[in-house]
Amino acid sequence: MASLIRLHLPSPLSPGATLATSAAQAHYLGAVMRRRAGDPLLVFNAGSGEFAATIGALDRRAATLVLGARTRAPEPEPDCWLCFAPLRRDMTELVVEKATELGVSRLVPVLTARTQPARLRADRLAAIATEAAEQSERLTIPDIAEPAPLAAFLAAFPPSRRLFVAAERHAAPPLSPADPLQPHALLVGPEGGLAPEELDAMARHAFVSPVTLGPRILRAETAAIAGLARLLAGSAPS
Template sequence: MSIPRLFAEAELSEGLEVPALPGQGHYLGQVMRKREGDPVVLFNGRDGEWRARIAAIRKDRASFIPETRLREQSSGPDIRLLLAPVKRDALDWTVEKATELGVRRIQPVITARTVVGRVNTDRLRAIAREAAEQCERLDLPDIAEPLDLHAALDAWDGAPLLVGDARGNARPLGVVLAGKAPPLGLLVGPEGGFTGQELDAVRRRPFVSPAALGPRILRAETAAVAGLAVLQALAGDWAVPI
């Protein structure tokens, strides 16, 4: 049976007892049928990855003892996603896949055609944590609180930001990426697309480059995942030999 891999918030150090996060004790005991002494793997985004054992488990509580560091801490390239929130299932899926693709930060942006009134960032952080546990990331993406599109652009640090251009007059994403390296960002609009005024305002920003995502109209969640995959393949850690 596979060894559970779990995110921890506490410091990870040999012999230092670590409390389980809410829900982890129930998962280990009731779902995975684990007992005291069974192995787990822990990571916290700071201290690398550790092989540990379950020190105590009772109902919904548990604690662990780290024993051996398996991997030193490392981070992937600084690739960010700015995404107009879509409906719940599609947004959950996008956050899960963006985490698997190694994105460092996810910034929800509110646009004129955004149809979602509220973004549950706590739920999105839980989804990202579970995805990171499964895909063997050593850190979690930062899930930011939603910002108005223009406020998000005002707060941008000047890194190259690529925006999908559905008007059909932009260069292909791979061409726009040539010569660029992280930090990089990808901006994906809402289901109905940006308004003309929004797209014009975005394109006036000096750090923004319009980019075409192929000849077909993509759903917002498809555009986000496809665009991130291209960024990783051409400018991220997919381009680095393993």
């Protein structure tokens, strides 16, 4: 049996409610997925959980959904941030998509000495994160922070959160799964890695823990995905 379409709706959800979708969601249901009035689907958000729903009415620019029973209650998720140097557009979008699928709660673009200039479209990244959450069956959408220079990022970083820094070509312990009950973050630098002076600056902060991702030199997008998979391994359901 094919899985049901899942849509994120930010409004409060409750059995029997009738809610409108966005125009983009109506287009997706009708023109892309060829759904019709009466077809079933699932809707969700972090505050309400996930609900069964049916399409009440549908045209090119609007759709209404009638909610049924709740299928999943809100549930705790790991408090893990991915902090990353923006890459070229397609690779940044890949990182956002895969980080969302893996379960991060926040994405933080960090501008480092070797970061290549790139224009980040917040609306585009938010749409990618939403689609990834819908596909991966999570209930939450990660926040996406405004890009910040490394110095400002470190100054504003909450000291109660542990920051694991992927430090290639440095003697550091391997990254291990984090305690899912504790707030933590992973910082991955750009292609070419973090500059020595940047690593020195981070070492002065007690919340920073340099780590290695293994013996290979990974591309930045690979490092972000592999590091998150390792860091969040302790969050997998038993």
